[in-house]
Amino acid sequence: MKLTDAVIKKVILKALKSEDYHAEILSLINTNFMEYAIDFFGRVAQAKLRNDTIGTDWHKKEFFTNPSLSSKEMIINSGLNRKTVDNSFGSSSRKVVLEVIPEYYDTLRSSIHDLAINNQDIDITLTIKFRGVSVDLNITESLIVINTLAVKRAELRGGAWSTTGKSVEKYLMLTLCYLFEVPPQHYDLRGLTSENREVDFFIISENGERHFCEVKLMGKGNPESADAVIARDSAIFIADSLSDANKVQLSRRRVYWVELRSPEGYRKFYDVLLNLSIPAEPFDSSLDEALERIFGIIFE
Numbered sequence: 001m002k003l004t005d006a007v008i009k010k011v012i013l014k015a016l017k018s019e020d021y022h023a024e025i026l027s028l029i030n031t032n033f034m035e036y037a038i039d040f041f042g043r044v045a046q047a048k049l050r051n052d053t054i055g056t057d058w059h060k061k062e063f064f065t066n067p068s069l070s071s072k073e074m075i076i077n078s079g080l081n082r083k084t085v086d087n088s089f090g091s092s093s094r095k096v097v098l099e100v101i102p103e104y105y106d107t108l109r110s111s112i113h114d115l116a117i118n119n120q121d122i123d124i125t126l127t128i129k130f131r132g133v134s135v136d137l138n139i140t141e142s143l144i145v146i147n148t149l150a151v152k153r154a155e156l157r158g159g160a161w162s163t164t165g166k167s168v169e170k171y172l173m174l175t176l177c178y179l180f181e182v183p184p185q186h187y188d189l190r191g192l193t194s195e196n197r198e199v200d201f202f203i204i205s206e207n208g209e210r211h212f213c214e215v216k217l218m219g220k221g222n223p224e225s226a227d228a229v230i231a232r233d234s235a236i237f238i239a240d241s242l243s244d245a246n247k248v249q250l251s252r253r254r255v256y257w258v259e260l261r262s263p264e265g266y267r268k269f270y271d272v273l274l275n276l277s278i279p280a281e282p283f284d285s286s287l288d289e290a291l292e293r294i295f296g297i298i299f300e
Contacts, residue, residue, distance in 0.1 A: 045130035169215035211235035
């Protein structure tokens with residue numbers, strides 16, 4: 001899932017204003033999921049109409065053994081994700097997918113069928129109307145479709161938050177550097193530590209010393225964030241929210257931290273720059289006006 005420049009700008013604006021930016025990402029997830037669901041329902045309806053022979057396992061034929069499907073599509077249709085297939089079968093290659101996914105589907109279908117038999121007080125019929133023609137799915141078929149949609153939404157959700165980090169964090173750092181007028185020779189977009197670990201951003205002191213900067217737009221108390229800083233031996237950590245435990249841990253490690261969610265939290269970055277002997281100027285203007293000007297430069 002790709003974030004547009006407009007979404008990235010909104011996330012940065014809200015982050016620097018100490019506001020919750022999650023609604024922007026959730027809206028993107030919802031839009032992508034609804035588009036997928038509508039398309040998927042259409043494909044399900046067409047598939048059943050093409051396979052109206054009694055006793056035909058049309059769902060398996062169309063969604064699990066169809067050679068035109070990509071490996072990713074077959075995995076999602078089965079209610080799995082690529083990582084699970086890798087862990088369970090040692091690979092998610094095309095060959096492995098074609099071998100194991102149809103078998104997994106048989107097990108899934110059998111389990112759903114047994115569940116339906118044991119709960120006969122409840123019946124589900126999913127009706128899809130496609131181009132004026134109605135298609136009914138029985139309880140087993142309906143639950144398989146619902147399971148696929150649930151897995152797809154989970155995939156979209158995970159992908160969206162991962163993409164947010166990759167897409168927003170460097171623009172956020174650039175924005176902060178422009179905001180406090182850090183000369184371009186005193187920051188670097190990407191590089192490696194002495195242990196060849198990838199770092200999001202470098203801040204460079206007047207004496208040429210490079211300080212590793214980690215950015216995590218994560219929730220409060222996320223232990224992975226502080227661990228990542230320690231693993232990369234970062235000097236600066238910028239986060240949306242930090243728990244008290246995170247702050248204590250980072251301070252003990254002598255890592256400068258900036259919590260954007262605290263009131264005007266971004267201003268602490270200026271203090272960090274001064275402490276690390278990095279040329280900078282204080283910011284006292286309108287944030288909205290400054291960001292409009294900065295976005296015009298970094299998103300040109």
